[in-house]
Amino acid sequence: MTSAMTSDTHREQSLRARWQATTAAAGATPGLDPAPYADRLLTAWAEPQRRYHTTAHLADVLARIDVLADAAANRAEQAPDRPAVELAAWFHDAVYRPDRSENEERSAALAERALPELGIDEARTVEVARLVRLTITHDPAPGDANGELLCDADLGVLAGTAQEYAAYAAAVRAEYGFVPDEAFRAGRAAVLRRLLELPRLFRTAYGAAHWEAPARANLAAELADLGEADLGESGATRPPGM
Template identity: 30%
Template structure:
């Protein structure tokens, strides 16, 4: 998987720069962050899954390269004890991608896409890519129960600093917030394919907390 991800990163980055040293240094930083020992879910497996889903929707994504950059950087900063991971990830993405000479409006688009993953709410109303990114990011919610259960176990490991009585309360609040939404997913393909299963999974997890 790592070799494939590195190849994909180089394919993307070298569209904007011929500086292989820069491309390599950015890759090393990305790799280092996503391979941190404390990451059990928000790691390269998550990025790989998102990139694969993005590929299947390539024809419907308005700014595909910006979409891919947003995937690469949306969880690059991830500390369970912090509340500003997404904004910090967005800041870092903008800082690093400036070196690739991306246009300012593209940088701002990537920044907003990343920030939107904090509350998983669309903040770019006229940008259909925003809805799809959020659906891809949360697609794990609509997986089969065994896969979903593994996901919940990995999330719990990332928050292992907290005792169960604190974690369970916070997790339940997050899950109930999702259930209160009219739909968990924003795009028709994800609604039709994953919505029902996602709600079943969430309800079952709440029962087990």
Template identity: 35%
Template sequence: MSNIRYKDISQEKLLDILLYRWQNTIQLFKVNPIDTNIIFNNIIAGYSSPGRYYHTLEHILHVLITIDKLQAYVQDIHSVQIAAWFHDIVYDTQAKDNEEKSAEYASELLYKLGFAANNIAHITDLIINTKSHQAAADDFDSQVLLDADLAILAADPVQYQEYAQAIRQEYAWVPQDQYIAGRKQVLEKFLQRDRIYFTPLMFEVAEQSARANITAEIQTLSQQ
């Protein structure tokens, strides 16, 4: 949905944009400003940790901007935004429970900040749904978060290639033949779905591009 290359933004500018967005979202929950800044710094550290090449601060900004564009479909925009901030806070390519750990991290933190139990439950559900990338027909908040999380699949071919290479770097520990088999399986599952994107807008403007990119990557992997 966008040709902006987030990785081309300077680190200082990126942090300024993210801090502005974080403060605008969290202030609605009347959190102590000192706690707000401490949490922000923790988030920055998490997404800047070694071994991350795609699941970085640039990814979070891309997700947040895409949520902006899809907010007409959202029921609880602030919960969706907070879930976006935390959905990859725990990311270990050798683990199988990153989403659960990220949801747990968010839950404990939000509880300490005084968030209502129903808000926390909704946010953690949103995060956990990024594991399967499936959402119920009436779960519009999850649909928006998932579409935003997968927006990269519809990027222009050059950006998509950079994304695919970044994912490979995150799985550098996996032997090439195993990576190709596993990656093709993941990609083919997306192609087998009736639709990759849930929201009408993303389905209209991004579905064909995403399928073309995925098909091209599978072909490239098959030739290696």
């Protein structure tokens, strides 16, 4: 078995264990096996059209949720509904077609069907679906602790090392391989400009302190590489990679 296969197997095992723990913490019916739902979700996250929105991305988002939630607890900040946020991470790209614009809506609808079947109550199901839909804009309202946690965890990839960011950008381009180069460059540049124009990329205290500056540097560097001065707004489809 290659090291890549070993890594993939270990990741899947870890994700299955995490799903078991998260659904239990969220109030799933005791004795009801959540494993078939994990099977379906992990199958979806491993679909062949994905290059960035894969199980590796899911695992990374969950890991960043841990970092952010632990930091918030240490600072005695408002406690998020962590099981709801983790469930939203599982569902936020469960439906993903790079040529479609309704991915988040369909992913939220999937959560709305699946979670009641697991016995998770209506209030938490509604919150999970809201959080999934929030990843369309990544713009939580002030004081939305759950939304801030999920959106920062999802956008944390922007703050990676230069090598990590390059791998992320390359994976995004591969997902949009059906888009001609000129159109992709225009659409991608428009997305990068919109992100850079935001007053804050990250809303949590940890994200603002540790991820804001490197993320902005990475975005600006990619925009410069694209030759943004020569690009217009045309060609944008879905915010690539978000």
